[in-house]
Amino acid sequence: MSLDDVLIRSDDPHHPANLICTLCKQFFHNNWCTGTGGGISIKDSETNRYYLAPSGVQKEQMTPDDLFVMDAQTLEYLRAPELYRPSACTPLFLACYQKKDAGAIIHTHSQNAVMCSLIFGDEFRIANIEQIKALPSGEVDPVTGKPIALSFFDTLKIPIIENMAHEDELIDDLHKTFAEYPDTCAVIVRRHGIFVWGPTIDKVKIFNEAIDYLMELAIKMYKMGIPPDCGIGEEKKHLVRGTDA
Numbered sequence: 001m002s003l004d005d006v007l008i009r010s011d012d013p014h015h016p017a018n019l020i021c022t023l024c025k026q027f028f029h030n031n032w033c034t035g036t037g038g039g040i041s042i043k044d045s046e047t048n049r050y051y052l053a054p055s056g057v058q059k060e061q062m063t064p065d066d067l068f069v070m071d072a073q074t075l076e077y078l079r080a081p082e083l084y085r086p087s088a089c090t091p092l093f094l095a096c097y098q099k100k101d102a103g104a105i106i107h108t109h110s111q112n113a114v115m116c117s118l119i120f121g122d123e124f125r126i127a128n129i130e131q132i133k134a135l136p137s138g139e140v141d142p143v144t145g146k147p148i149a150l151s152f153f154d155t156l157k158i159p160i161i162e163n164m165a166h167e168d169e170l171i172d173d174l175h176k177t178f179a180e181y182p183d184t185c186a187v188i189v190r191r192h193g194i195f196v197w198g199p200t201i202d203k204v205k206i207f208n209e210a211i212d213y214l215m216e217l218a219i220k221m222y223k224m225g226i227p228p229d230c231g232i233g234e235e236k237k238h239l240v241r242g243t244d245a
């Protein structure tokens, strides 16, 4: 059995090497990972390994052979395809693994994230929308030990940080948001996209989809004059009637 057989070959569609490729294809069709932008990293908790995409490749065309594999303990690459460099987002993914105990990270260049970063200041907020309930509050049920989701009556708050010339230059602001927003599962990068993390890739996929839905809705509300974080019933007084926005 070769090292590749151990690290990247599996018939299991849920194996990280397969899942990264499958999800990047899906995300390409959502316009989230086009033109080489965006990416996904998944931790294999059983083997304690990080799976990372190569940099600058068309993410929807990746195969398991293209992936980097890193030992989560030593941070040494167990597999590093000669043709490639690891994703430029690797330091940011590692920060999420190490500081947020993430099991996976999704990075997209969603236009909804970019638009929200152009409309809003240093925080994206939206309140009282059913889809918010798909997102974690950051609190844990003391009895069951399970994470508690946000309630319909809560306000989702996602920090927005400024973009930099290179991905690794985002690291200081990412660490700052970890301190200032200990409960957030996402950071929007202005004029760039969004990073979303969580305990498993299944959960992160749900978080990313829910946040993207909420960002898209917020843009529509904003265009209608409705602040996305306004209280229930307050929308009427903000509504711009007759708009074709």
Ligand SMILES: CSCCC(=O)C(=O)COP(=O)(O)O
Binding pocket: 035, 036, 037, 038, 039, 053, 054, 055, 056, 057, 086, 087, 088, 089, 107
């Ligand atoms: C046009 S993509 C610019 C780099 C970027 O923002 C990104 O998400 C992809 O970086 P990678 O090194 O993973 O290709």
Ligand SMILES: [Zn+2]
Binding pocket: 037, 038, 107, 108, 109, 192, 193
């Ligand atoms: Zn990016």
